[in-house]
Amino acid sequence: MNDALAKWTNGLRGAWSESSPMRWAFAYFFFLLTGYYVLRPVRDALGSTQNLQLLFTGTFISMLLLQPLYGALVSRYPRRVFLPVVYAVFIACLLFFYWAFHQPFAWRSGAFFIWVAVFNLFAVSVFWSFMADVFSHGEAKRFYGYIGAGGTLGGFLGPVLSRNLVGHIGVANLLLLSASMLVMCIVCIQRLRPWALAREKSEATYKPGLAMGGTVLAGLRLIREQPLLRALAVLMFFGVGVGTLLYNEQAAIARTHFVDAASRTAYFAGIDLAINAITLLIQVLLTRGLLQRFGVAPVLMIPSVVVLLGFSVLTASPLPMLVAVVQVITRAGEFSLMKPARETLYTRVSREARYKAKAAIDTVVYRGGDLAFVWVHKWLVGFGPTAVFGVGILVAGGLCFGAWRVGREQARLSQAVSSAESLRTSEGAT
Known part of the structure; x- marks a missing residue:
């Protein structure tokens, strides 16, 4: 284990000194997930006292309403406009909720739960779409494990901050802390833009300064037309299913054992700490090596089989502690293995698919699965x-x-790409 840690650390040090975009991407994901994980325990604490079926239904409806707006933004405006705008809107929403948390509004808990769910999916989806613009497929295999570790460190720091600060500054002020993290995300976006533009210029379809165009429903059309995107949508749907079933059981435990928002916030923060600690360990020891040596398919299958075994254990012995353990293992496997493996695939598809189809999978398909399985x-x-x-x-x-x-x-897809490259090479030789 020490040898693996030393090898990973040396690799990170080498990548850090070699690649400026990797450094900024690492920082971007760190600030993004720090901001999110400051909010997540607050959301879970408030949501655990609500009717989760109605909250998930409201989240799905919100996604259906927002997806066309997001598609219109992507279609009409270039990256330099819509990426900062997305995060600026999220910051404005946090400032609004900071004000609302000081008012006696009965709706604030439910609205905040729905908003955080929407924020998480759109913000993280935009991040990985942007990374697919910045890095090639080969670079993604090299760097995504390290970039994911940056997010994991943020995911580790966020609940630490929430757990230790909520008793001193209160729940509302945690929202301001999260907003400051999103400001730093905008800074990172601006620093990464030159590398994204440089890679875009190398593509045959490059048109400087233009938006992608297309209709707002282009993402769903692409999913219907492309087998890889359809398969990714199926993977997302069932992945959400196992997570939703576990989350609802965990929420029932919180309702039974904790009576106030502060204690529930601390409980959920503890769960998140365990998830991110294991995620970081897997990223350090396994993720990069598995992706480079074996490719995407085994990295996706390993956590899927582990989840299947975990549910088999819970069927035989559904103890509350085992539910928490399987939840930790499931989410750690998702963040450390499945997500980096999925995201590398988006470097092989068109830029339109990166932003539109990926956003549809990460939002509409994701929350559609949430809605189906919560009922x-x-x-x-x-x-x-x-x-x-x-x-x-x-x-x-x-x-x-x-x-x-x-x-x-x-x-x-890899065979098709290799065949096309071989054909171009032979034509160039003649």
Whole structure:
């Protein structure tokens, strides 16, 4: 383990000195997830006392309304405009909620829960789309593990700040701390722009200063037309399913054992700390090596199979502590292995697919899965935890199928790219 840690540290040091965009991407993801994980325990503490089915329904409706607006923004404005605007809107929303938290509004808890869910998906989706603009496929395999570690460090720091500051400064002031992190994200975006533009100029379709164009529903059309994107949508849907079933059981535990927002915030912060600690350990020891040596398919399959085994254990013994353990393992596997593997694939698709199809998968498909499975949980909860996790085994099986399908489509895409490159080489030689 010490040798692996030393190797990873040396690799990070080399990448850090070699690649300026990697440094700024590392910082960007660090600030983004620090800001999000400052908010997440607050959201979970407030949401655990609400009707989660209605909150997830409201989140999905919000996604349906916002996705066309996001698509219009991407279609009409170049990157230098819409990326800072997205984060500026999020900062303005945080300032609004800071004011609302000092008012006796009955709706503020539910509205904040929905907003944080929307913020997380759009902000992180935009981040990885931008990374696919900055880095080539080869660079993504080299650097995404390190960049992900930057986010994990932010995910580790965020709940530490929430857990230690909430008792001193109160819940509302945590929102200002998160807003300051998003300001730093905008700074990082501006510093990364030159490398994104340089890579864009190397593409045959480059048109300086222009937006991507297309309709606001182009993302859904691309998913329908391209097998790899369809497979990624299936993988996302079932991945959300296992997470939603676990999250609802965890929320029930919080409702039973904690009576006030501060104690629930500390509880959820502790769960997040465990998740991010394990995520960082996997990223240090495994992620980069697995991606470079074995490719995307095994990296997607490993956590999928682990989730299937975890639900099998919970079906036999649905103890509260085991639910927390499986939740930690599931989310750590998602963040450390599945997400970096998925994101490398977007370096192989068109720029329109990076922003539009990816945003549709990360928002509409994601929250559609949330909505479907939160109501599945509500229907199953009357039959007890064993029934919930029994159905979860089937959902985890769907996750394994999605991982296999993505691996197959990725292999076909790689063969097509290799054939095209060989053809261009032979034509150049003649």
